[in-house]
Amino acid sequence: MKVYPHNVRTIKNENRALILNYIRKKPISRAAIAKISNMSKSAVTMITNDLINEGQVTEVGAMSSAHGRKSILLDIVADHRYAAGIALHRQYIYVCITDLKSHIVAYSSYRTEQWDDAYRLMDFAWSEVLRFLSELHIPPEKCIGIGVSAPGPLDYVTGTILNPPDFAFFHHVDVGNYLREKSGLPVTVDNNAVLLTLQESFRAETSYRNWMFVIASDGIGSAIMTGGKIYRGFGGFAGEIGHTSIHAGGIPCSCGNFGCLEKYVSIKALQEKFHFPSYERLVDDACMGDREANAVLAYIADCFSCAIINSVNLFDLDGVIIHGQFSYRGERLQTLLQERINAQSVITRNHTVSVRFSDMHPDEASASVCAAIINRYFEQKI
DSSP: OOOHHHHHHHHHHHHHHHHHHHHHHHEEEHHHHHHHHOOHHHHHHHHHHHHTTTSSEEEEEEEEOTOOOOEEEEEEEEGEEEEEEEEEOOEEEEEEEETTOOOOOEEEEEEEOHHHHHHHHHHHHHHHHHHHHHTOOOOOOGEEEEEEEEEESSEEETTEOOTTTGGGTTTTTTHHHHHHHHSSSEEEEEHHHHHHHHHHHHHOOOSSSSEEEEEEESSSSEEEEEEEEEESSSSSTTTTTSSBBTTOOOOOTTTOOOOOOHHHHHHHHHHHHHOEEEEEEHHHHHHTHHHHHHHHHHHHHHHHHHHHHHHHHHHHSEEEEEEEGGGGHHHHHHHHHHHHHHOOOOOGGGOOOOEEEEEOOHHHHGGGGGHHHHHHEEEHOO
C-alpha cells in the first residue's frame, strides 16, 4: 500500500500529541512512553528529540529502573507558551495568564456591576490580557489563545453564551468570534464545570474510566468524563445534575422544573433552610458530635445521593469526584454518600462506584479557565 506524505504527517502529529500528553501528566522516561504507547523506541526518541530542540520539552533528571539503569525523565517546559483566561461570573470577572502547567502568573478580579454591556466588558478583559503580557515581557506570539468560562447554557462550538439565568446582558452574545476577531488568537468558550473537569483529569491520576465531576457551592454543576473525553450530549448540555429532579412536585426552580437538586443542597438553599452561619461551622459542629449538625449532613447525603445514584445508573459511572465547599473535612459526608450509593444503586451490584472529594487548590481551580485552550494546544490542534 502506498503511504502518502499527508498521511505520514498526520500520524506524526498524532504521535507528537500523544507523547506530549504523557509528558504533560508527569515526568516520564522515553522507555516508559514507548511501553505504554506501543510506539517503537526509535520513534519515541526521534519525536522527543524534536520536542526538546523546539523548547517544548526538557530533560529533568534520572530515575533508577528495575534493571539498575537510570532513565532520563522528560518534562514540559512550562514557560514555553502561555494561555490567557477570562472567567465570567454573575457578580465578578477575573482575567489571568497561566503557563503550560496551569500556574497562574498574573491575575486580576473586578465586580461586573460597573458594566451593562457584554462587548464593553470583553474589550476591558482583552485590555487586561494585553497589560499582563506587556508587564511580564511575554511576546504576544507566545500566547497560545484565550480560554473563556461562563455560566451555561452556552454553545461551546461557536462560543456563544445563550441565555444564562440572572445574567441578562450576556444573552446570545457571540463571545468566541468577538474575541477571535479582536485578538487574532484561538478562543475556547465553555462552562465552568467542564473546565474544572478537564483540569481535574490532568492534575490528578485517576483510575476511573467513566466518572462525574460535581461542583457544589451556591449552585450545583457537573460534567461527565467518559473514555478520556467530556460527554457533551446532543446539544452540549449534558451533565446538568443540579437541575435533575429529586422531588416530584417539589420546590419550583428558575429553570421551570420542580424539585431540582440545586434547590435543596446548594449552600444558599441549605443556609435558607437550616440557618447555619457557614458550612465549615456546620461540619465542625458535626465532628464535635452535635446532633442537629449531623442531621443536616444526613439530609445533604439523602438529597445528594439521590441525584448521584440516578447519574450512576444512567451512565454506568465508576467514580464521582466532588469539588467545592462540601470538600471541607469531607470524610464524614463522603462516608454517608458512599453508604447510600452502595445500598441503592443497581450498578454497585456489578462493580464498585467510589466517591471522593477533589483536593484541587483554589489557584488550580482559577487556572481551569485556561484548561480547554491548553488541552487543544497539547492535542496539536492550534
